[in-house]
Amino acid sequence: MSILQDISQAMQKGKAKQVKQLIPQALEEGVSANQILEEALLAGMSEVGKRFRDNEIFVPEVLVAARAMNMGTELLKPYLQQAGVEPKGKAVIGTVKGDLHDIGKNLVRMMMEGKGIEMIDLGVDVEPQTFIQSAIDNDCKLICCSALLTTTMNVIGDVVECAKQAGIRDKVKIMIGGAPINQQFCDTVGADVYTPDAATAAEAAASLLA
Amino acid sequence: MMYTPKENFIHFYHNDPVEWTPMADDICMFQPEEINLYIARGFVLQQEPFPVEKYGGPDWFGVEWTYDPVSRGSMEVSHPLSDISEWEEKIVFPNLDDYDWEGIGKKNAAYLNTDKMVATTIFSGFFERLISFVGFENAAIALIDEEQQEDVHKLFSRLADLYIDYIRRFHEHYGAMHVCIHDDWGTQRGLTFSPDVHTEMIRPYIQRVIDAVHAMGMSYEQHSCGKVVQLIPAMIEMGVDTWLGQDLGDLNNKDALIAEYGDQFKFGVTLPKLSTTDLEASKPEIRAIVEKYAPKRVWTRCDRTYTPEQKAYTYAYTRELGRKR
The missing domain is CATH 1.10.1240.10 (Methionine synthase domain)
Structure with missing residues (x-):
């Protein structure tokens, strides 16, 4: 071996x-x-x-x-x-405002790091504007939002709106996930990609940033 | 013959004939504020209403929690240990002799003077308690790390002793006949840890509690969120009396589980949402739901979307149907 x-x-x-x-x-x-x-x-x-x-x-x-x-x-x-080796892209990740759950978000972060993506972890209870500002400041092409609660999932829609207002909607992809999230919700709020688990999220992120 | 709700539930758990499908409303859940675990976790159930704004704070191990009124649950604010090897040195176990058990009983005498089955809950059973001490990631790793497993075993053994003593006091002082221990073992997509890890690290201590609970003539309920169907056979082997679990779409298909294991295990069932909140319009739907579960050996509770009137009708019809049968 x-x-x-x-x-x-x-x-x-x-x-x-x-x-x-x-x-x-x-x-x-x-x-x-x-x-x-x-x-x-x-x-x-x-x-x-x-x-x-x-x-x-x-x-x-x-x-x-x-x-x-x-x-x-x-x-x-x-x-x-x-050697001048660059990461395969950068992404911001966080659990949305009002939501303190981080287990799923952390798993996704680890899986994405495992794809060679540089992850900027904003933690939990993240304001929509913070996702956007961090993406702008760090030149990230990907924003990953996690929500575990039906009461906080709608904040993801606010993140999408903030991206539009900041004029970066066409420059970033927004990935979402969490227990109450599904493809229908993803379509409704205008996010780009929903994945049901951390491993699939990492594969999708790698494809988006390739 | 006319059973009380308590008698009906005890017959249910002893595999004797019941008069009606037992319902959650047949249980008097007792979680007094004197045990600060219930304040921390936001689940005080006692004679006097407890103000929601006081929920959160330290639990009986001193772990700090914050309560979210929207989700109606608490999360740890911080964790007292960075490494589980420190637990014997740094964690102070609650001394159950410090509580005024008789005084708590007197204060809640009217609440406990009931024909329902008195029960209590222990939040943060084994894995969850480990999480509360070191955080989720460290706790999950400690379960499989050979260098930490011995410390986890020692902790869980001490917890089992505490829980058995606690349950015994509720049984002796308040006549509790049922206990539910919370320990989330699942995620949205499957088990958090492997069945082998469950067998090696958690099962021996749950088993010890179950054996003690049964020796007291009580019934044991396992609470676990997430998709834990892989552990149903283990629950049956351990003698778990019931598990409610989450009925969310594909997450634990309860009807399929009842079909597969219903002759060996008593599931709790959250009755499905109704298509309307109008009582009269919903009555045929409620009757159909109650009739569907009546032949099965399950206990039920109404989905939280039922109106008080719909809950009352569901309960009344459940008993009416049982007595007709």
């Missing part, structure tokens, strides 16, 4: 310490940082996403894998910057 496979396997199993040991070893062997990122970490996280989507693994396994991946990407960051 190549060292890239070793790193990928360790990451998928959430073995952060192994990932931390193997990455410097791979760099010493002459494997490029970008290759480690693409072929070990992102490929591994993609596999984690598939297995999660197919109910082969569960939330804890995704979390430990994501933490191991983050450990790896932190190690690689200076090498990637030196």
Whole structure:
């Protein structure tokens, strides 16, 4: 098994310490940082996403894998910057105003990071205008809104309206998700993409930013 | 023969003939304000009404909660631990001897003087209590991390002891015959953790509580939100007496579950929404719904969209139909 496979396997199993040991070893062997990122970490996280989507693994396994991946990407960051490797796009993500739920939102963030997307996490209880301003300030092409409650889901419509008023609606895609959200709601409020789970959200985001 | 609602419910849980399909209205849920867990979680149920604006604050472990009146639930504000290995050093368990159990009973004497089945709820059972201490992500990881599992086992064992003692006091002081423990194990799309993790990390402690509850002659209800159908066989094996769960479209198709497991397990059913709020117009619909569930061994509750008049009619017709049968 190549060292890239070793790193990928360790990451998928959430073995952060192994990932931390193997990455410097791979760099010493002459494997490029970008290759480690693409072929070990992102490929591994993609596999984690598939297995999660197919109910082969569960939330804890995704979390430990994501933490191991983050450990790896932190190690690689200076090498990637030196090599001029850019992220595959930037996205802002948050749970909408009035809603304090963050479990689903955090899973989506981790899955999208696993696709090589730089995520700006605004947290919970986020004002519509904050989504828009952050997207403008950080030159993000994607805004991801989460809502768990039927009482807060309509704030997503306000985010869409804010994007229109700010004149950036044609420059950003707005993705939405959460327990009460469905495709019909997505169409009604004029958002771009609804996905039912974190793994599908990450795949959709990667396609949108490709 | 005329059963009281309490007798009817006890017959239901003991697999004896019932006079009518038991309903949530047959239960006197007792969650007094003296146990600050209920204030923190926004579910005080007692003789005197409790002001909603006072909900939230510290629970019986000192974990701070904020109450959202719109969703009618609470969320943790912060978590006291960064690592579950610290729990023995930093977490102070409630001392049940500190509560004035007799005084609470006297204060609620009229409320508890009922022919309904007295019951209580323990919020934040095992996994949820772990979450309240370290946050969701750390809690989920602790369940599968070999370096943390032993600490989780110790915590859950201590929690089981606390819960059994608490339930025993409600049984002895207030005649409680039923307890519901909240522990969300599911998400919108499936289990939060694998069935193996449930078996290894959670089930032994739930089992201990269930065995103690049954030894007291009480019934045990498992509350879990999310899609947890994969755990129904485990619930049956553990001796869980009932589970209500969420009936949201494809999320736990209750009719299908009743068809599959109804001979082994007593489901709670939230009766479907009605097409109108007009009582007279809805009566045939209500009768059809009640008649649909009457032959099944389930207990029911009205959807929250039912008007008070529709609820009263549903209850009256449920009893009328039962007695006719």
